[in-house]
Amino acid sequence: MTSQPTTRPRHQNDDCLIDLIVSPARQTNRFMPGLAAGLIIGLLLTCGCRPTVATPGAHSATHDDTPPAIPAPAPAYVMRPPGSLNFCEHIAPIIFQKCSKCHRSESIGPFPLLSFDDVKKRARQISDVTTRRIMPPWSAVPGYCQFDNDDSLTATEIGMIAQWTQEGAPEGTCAQSPQPPAFVKGWKYGEPDLVVEMPEPFVLTGDTQDVNRNFAIRVPIQHSRFVKGWDFQPGNPKVVHHAFLTIDRTGWSRRLDEQDPLPGYDGTLLEGGRNPVGFNLGWLPGCSPPPPDERLSWQLDPGTDLVLELHLVGTGKHEQVQSAIGLYFAKAPPTLHPGITALIAREIDIPPGERSYVVRDEYTLPVPARVTGIGPHAHFRGKDMQIWAVEPNGAKSWLLRIEDWDFNWQLRYDYAPAFDFPAGTKLKMQITYDNSVDNPRNPQIPPERVLLGRRSRDEMGEVVLNLLLDSADDANLLHRDFEQVTLQKRIEQLEFLTRSRPDSxxxxxxxxxxxxxxxxxxxxxxxxxxxxxxxxxxxxxxxxxxxxxxxxxxxxxxxxxxxxxxxxxxxxxxxxxxxxxxxxxxxxxxxxxxxxxxxxxxxxxxxxxxxxxxxxxxxxxxxxxxxxxxxxxxxxxxxxxxxxxxxxxxxxRAPRTVAPPPSPTGHNTPAEN
Structure with a gap:
C-alpha cells in the first residue's frame, strides 16, 4: 500500500457528499447578484471527523497517465479455535464502535444494537450483511488509502462475526465487555451560541415520494460573527434524507420564500445562497458536521439569511418538518485557510445497455495544498470510481477507489494521514457507469438513454476534495483559479445539455x-x-x-x-x-x-x-x-x-464637478440587479 507524506496538522472541515453544488463563478456584473447562474446539479454534505496529526510516508512513483498500481489484497481471515469467540470479549467492541452510532434510538438504524440480546437475535442477519460488505456502509475499497473516519470492517472482524454466529453466538463473561457507547441527546457539541429554526413547519403530503425544498431563515445578529461550527436537528428524522446550508446576503431567498404560498420554495436554482469560501455545510443522518474549531471559521454578517435545502422523503402519510440550526461562534478570526476543488464530468450520454461508459476529468493545483478529504458523487448507474494524484515528478498516489458504487450511501472519506501535494500536482478522476440490465441498481429496466442531469434518473460524475492551504494568499489564488476552471467546465456542461435538450x-x-x-x-x-x-x-x-x-x-x-x-x-x-x-x-x-x-x-x-x-x-x-x-x-x-x-x-460633499463614485457595474451608471 502506498503511504501519504504529510507534515502539518489536518484540516477538520471534512465533508460527506450527497450531491454537488458548485457555486457560480464571481460575477463580472451586478445585474443578478444572488442568481446562481450556473447549473445547480447537486449537494455537498459536511461530516465530522476527529483531527489527527499526520505522519511522514513515501510515494510509489510511475511516469505514465495510468492510475497507480493496485495494492495487494488484505490477508484472509484465519479461523480461531472453535469456541474461543464470544460477544463480550470479541464481538461487542466491533458492534459498539462500527454499528451502534446508527443502530440506536433517534438515529437512522431500523433496530438498536446496544446489547448482547440486540445483537444475538439478529446475528445471522448481521453476519450476512457484513460478509457481503453491505453494512456498515462504506464503499471505499480497503488498502488503497487510510481514512480517519473509516467505518468499514476488516477481513478479520468480518470473519470473527461469521465464526461467532456459526458457533451459536455465545455471550461470554460480560464483566469484560465494554459498555455501550453513550450518545449525546440534543445538540452534539453542547448548547449553541445561537439557535435558529424554520419559521413554520412544512407539511410533506402522504402522496409525496420525495421533494427538495428551500427555506430562508433570518439570523438575528447585530454585528459580524465568525462561525466556528454548527449542528443540525432535523425535527422529523423519518423524512429528512439530507440537508444543505448556504448563506445569502442578498435577501432574494427570503423573497422567494415569501412569494410561495407554502413554507419555503422550490427551484433548481438556489438564488442567493452561496457556500462560505472554502466550506461546505451539510448534514446526513449518521454523518454530523465537524466539531467546532476556533482555527476554522467563516464570517456571518448582519442581514444575512441561512438558506436551508432539505431533501425530504415521503412515508405514505402526512408528515410535518420544522428543522433547527445551531451556530457556535469563534472568539477571533480564523487562523487556518480552507479550500475546495472538484473534478467534474462535462458530458454524459450513456446508450441503453452500455456496461462500461467512462468519464474523466483532471484539475491542476495552482499552489501547494494539503488534501484532507474526498467526496464522490454519481447516481444509480455509477459503478467504478478511480481518483488519484500525479505530482510534477511523476509520483502517483491513490485518493480513492470504489468498485461498487451505491447511490444510497454517499459518504465523505477523511484521510489519515492527509496528503501534501506541491503546486502543479494533477488530481485525476475516472468514473465508469453500467446502464445494462446486469446493474441491479438501474432504475430503468429495460435500460434507456441516460444524460447528464440533476434528477436521480439522470447521471452525474463529480468528486469534491477538501484542501488546507499554507496562507490566505494561496487560498485566494486557489479559489480564483478553481472558479475560472469550473466556470469553463460548467459552460461545457450547459452547452452539452442545451444540445441534448434544445427545447428546454x-x-x-x-x-x-x-x-x-x-x-x-x-x-x-x-x-x-x-x-x-x-x-x-x-x-x-x-x-x-x-x-x-x-x-x-x-x-x-x-x-x-x-x-x-x-x-x-x-x-x-x-x-x-x-x-x-x-x-x-x-x-x-x-x-x-x-x-x-x-x-x-x-x-x-x-x-x-x-x-x-x-x-x-x-x-x-x-x-x-x-x-x-x-x-x-x-x-x-x-x-x-x-x-x-x-x-x-x-x-x-465634493463639488458638482467631481465625478460621482462608480456603480457596482464598474461604469458610472446606477446599480442593476
Missing part, C-alpha cells in the same frame, strides 16, 4: 446566465432570446435580457424587456430596480424614482435599490437624502463597496 427554456436560460456572468453579451442575448421563444412567460429571461441589451447599448430594447418582465411578474422587485436604474441613467428622474420606490415596497431590504435612490438624490444635489440611502444600502450589505465609496463621497 431552462437550459438556454442557465447557459445565458453563465455567458452573462462572463460579460459575453451577444452569446448571452442569443440564449435569453431562445429561452423567451420557448417560454414567453419566463420573467427572469426578460429581466436579464434587458440587462444584456443595456450593455450592448440597446437601451430602448432593454426598457421593453424590463417592462415585459413586469407584465409577466408585476411583483418582481429586481425588474423594477433595473428599469428604474436605466431610467435614471436617461435622466428620467420622476419615472426612475417611481420604479425604485416600488422595488423597495416589494423588497424593503434591497441594497441596490437604496443605492440607486441615493444616486438619484445625488443627481439632484440632495446630499442628506443621498446619504440616508447610501447608509441603508451599506447597512443591508456591509460589503457593498460602491455604497461605501458613495457614502464617503457624500460625506466629503
Amino acid at each position: 427554456a431552462e437550459m438556454h436560460f442557465i447557459l445565458a446566465a453563465k455567458r452573462q456572468s462572463l460579460g459575453e453579451w451577444p452569446q448571452a442575448a442569443e440564449h435569453y432570446e431562445q429561452a423567451i421563444r420557448l417560454d414567453p412567460s419566463h420573467s427572469q429571461s426578460h429581466n436579464n435580457l434587458g440587462s444584456v441589451y443595456r450593455q450592448l447599448g440597446r437601451w430602448n430594447a432593454a426598457i421593453e424587456q424590463y417592462r415585459e418582465a413586469l407584465r409577466v411578474s408585476p411583483a418582481d422587485a429586481r425588474a423594477h430596480n433595473n428599469l428604474g436604474s436605466l431610467l435614471l441613467a436617461r435622466d428620467e428622474l420622476d419615472a426612475a424614482r417611481e420604479e425604485l420606490r416600488r422595488a423597495l415596497e416589494l423588497h424593503p431590504e434591497f441594497p441596490e435599490a437604496e443605492y440607486n435612490l441615493g444616486a438619484l438624490a445625488l443627481k439632484q444635489q440632495d446630499f442628506p437624502t443621498a446619504r440616508e440611502h447610501f447608509e441603508r444600502a451599506l447597512a443591508l450589505n456591509p460589503r457593498y463597496e460602491a455604497a461605501a465609496a458613495a457614502l464617503r463621497f457624500v460625506k466629503n
Whole structure:
C-alpha cells in the first residue's frame, strides 16, 4: 500500500457528499447578484471527523497517465479455535464502535444494537450483511488509502462475526465487555451560541415520494460573527434524507420564500445562497458536521439569511418538518485557510445497455495544498470510481477507489494521514457507469438513454476534495483559479445539455446566465432570446435580457424587456430596480424614482435599490437624502463597496464637478440587479 507524506496538522472541515453544488463563478456584473447562474446539479454534505496529526510516508512513483498500481489484497481471515469467540470479549467492541452510532434510538438504524440480546437475535442477519460488505456502509475499497473516519470492517472482524454466529453466538463473561457507547441527546457539541429554526413547519403530503425544498431563515445578529461550527436537528428524522446550508446576503431567498404560498420554495436554482469560501455545510443522518474549531471559521454578517435545502422523503402519510440550526461562534478570526476543488464530468450520454461508459476529468493545483478529504458523487448507474494524484515528478498516489458504487450511501472519506501535494500536482478522476440490465441498481429496466442531469434518473460524475492551504494568499489564488476552471467546465456542461435538450427554456436560460456572468453579451442575448421563444412567460429571461441589451447599448430594447418582465411578474422587485436604474441613467428622474420606490415596497431590504435612490438624490444635489440611502444600502450589505465609496463621497460633499463614485457595474451608471 502506498503511504501519504504529510507534515502539518489536518484540516477538520471534512465533508460527506450527497450531491454537488458548485457555486457560480464571481460575477463580472451586478445585474443578478444572488442568481446562481450556473447549473445547480447537486449537494455537498459536511461530516465530522476527529483531527489527527499526520505522519511522514513515501510515494510509489510511475511516469505514465495510468492510475497507480493496485495494492495487494488484505490477508484472509484465519479461523480461531472453535469456541474461543464470544460477544463480550470479541464481538461487542466491533458492534459498539462500527454499528451502534446508527443502530440506536433517534438515529437512522431500523433496530438498536446496544446489547448482547440486540445483537444475538439478529446475528445471522448481521453476519450476512457484513460478509457481503453491505453494512456498515462504506464503499471505499480497503488498502488503497487510510481514512480517519473509516467505518468499514476488516477481513478479520468480518470473519470473527461469521465464526461467532456459526458457533451459536455465545455471550461470554460480560464483566469484560465494554459498555455501550453513550450518545449525546440534543445538540452534539453542547448548547449553541445561537439557535435558529424554520419559521413554520412544512407539511410533506402522504402522496409525496420525495421533494427538495428551500427555506430562508433570518439570523438575528447585530454585528459580524465568525462561525466556528454548527449542528443540525432535523425535527422529523423519518423524512429528512439530507440537508444543505448556504448563506445569502442578498435577501432574494427570503423573497422567494415569501412569494410561495407554502413554507419555503422550490427551484433548481438556489438564488442567493452561496457556500462560505472554502466550506461546505451539510448534514446526513449518521454523518454530523465537524466539531467546532476556533482555527476554522467563516464570517456571518448582519442581514444575512441561512438558506436551508432539505431533501425530504415521503412515508405514505402526512408528515410535518420544522428543522433547527445551531451556530457556535469563534472568539477571533480564523487562523487556518480552507479550500475546495472538484473534478467534474462535462458530458454524459450513456446508450441503453452500455456496461462500461467512462468519464474523466483532471484539475491542476495552482499552489501547494494539503488534501484532507474526498467526496464522490454519481447516481444509480455509477459503478467504478478511480481518483488519484500525479505530482510534477511523476509520483502517483491513490485518493480513492470504489468498485461498487451505491447511490444510497454517499459518504465523505477523511484521510489519515492527509496528503501534501506541491503546486502543479494533477488530481485525476475516472468514473465508469453500467446502464445494462446486469446493474441491479438501474432504475430503468429495460435500460434507456441516460444524460447528464440533476434528477436521480439522470447521471452525474463529480468528486469534491477538501484542501488546507499554507496562507490566505494561496487560498485566494486557489479559489480564483478553481472558479475560472469550473466556470469553463460548467459552460461545457450547459452547452452539452442545451444540445441534448434544445427545447428546454431552462437550459438556454442557465447557459445565458453563465455567458452573462462572463460579460459575453451577444452569446448571452442569443440564449435569453431562445429561452423567451420557448417560454414567453419566463420573467427572469426578460429581466436579464434587458440587462444584456443595456450593455450592448440597446437601451430602448432593454426598457421593453424590463417592462415585459413586469407584465409577466408585476411583483418582481429586481425588474423594477433595473428599469428604474436605466431610467435614471436617461435622466428620467420622476419615472426612475417611481420604479425604485416600488422595488423597495416589494423588497424593503434591497441594497441596490437604496443605492440607486441615493444616486438619484445625488443627481439632484440632495446630499442628506443621498446619504440616508447610501447608509441603508451599506447597512443591508456591509460589503457593498460602491455604497461605501458613495457614502464617503457624500460625506466629503465634493463639488458638482467631481465625478460621482462608480456603480457596482464598474461604469458610472446606477446599480442593476
